[in-house]
Structure formats: C-alpha cells, structure tokens
Amino acid sequence: MAEQIQKKLQGEVKKYQKLQKDFSKCMTAGQTLEAQLTENNILKKELDLLDASNKVFKFIVPVLVAKDFEEAKGTVRKHLYYIGGEIKRYETQMKDLEKKAEEHRNVLTKLQQDFQKAQSKPAVKA
Helix, strand or coil: CHHHHHHHHHHHHHHHHHHHHHHHHHHHHHHHHHHHHHHHHHHHHHHHCCCCCCCCEEEECCCEECCCCCHHHHHHHEEEEEEEHHHHHHHHHHHHHHHHHHHHHHHHHHHHHHHHHHHHCCCCCC
C-alpha cells in the first residue's frame, strides 16, 4: 500500500515540477513583454513630440532606414496593442498555472499524509 502511494506521490511531484517550469517560462516571457512595452511607450512619447515634417529612421543592423512618419506611428501603435494583448494572455495563463499548482499542492499534501499513515501501520503478514 505504501509503495503505491509513494509511486503516485512521485508522479504528482513530477507534474508539480513541470507546472513550476511552465510558470517560470511564462513569467520570463511576461517580463520580456513588459520590457518591450516600456520601450514602445518611450518610442511613442518621442514620436508624439514630432510632426510629419520630421524625418524618422529605423535602425536595421547596421543601417538606418528612412521611414514614413505616419507609418512609424502606426507601427508603434500596433506594437503597443499587440504587446498589451500578449501581456493579458500571459497574465491569464499565469493565473491558471497558479490555480493548478495550488490544486497539486493540495493533492501532494494529502498523498504525503496517506503515505505517512501507511508507513506507520504495521505490516500485516498473511
């Protein structure tokens, strides 16, 4: 009996560790998106200070390429919209992973208790 519980416990621990890895990946991706959001907000503020008579360039390694002003503003708006949506998606994913992790913690706690009870019972000989 204790062996069965121990095997099930080990399986649940592996699932929980995978959830933690997924959560970590999600958090890293969210942090990257937050950095991109900050960069694009700064760029938008800078573009808002300009008018259509100003020249705008895009840095494409190792060259600066002229861009149409309105096209540049539109591109930044699209990036902000996309990044905002991705951030919301990752936040939702992180909440779901947190909920699953909590459920796994409860299962693990129960299995640990069952395992301890099974170990403390004397072995019945047939």
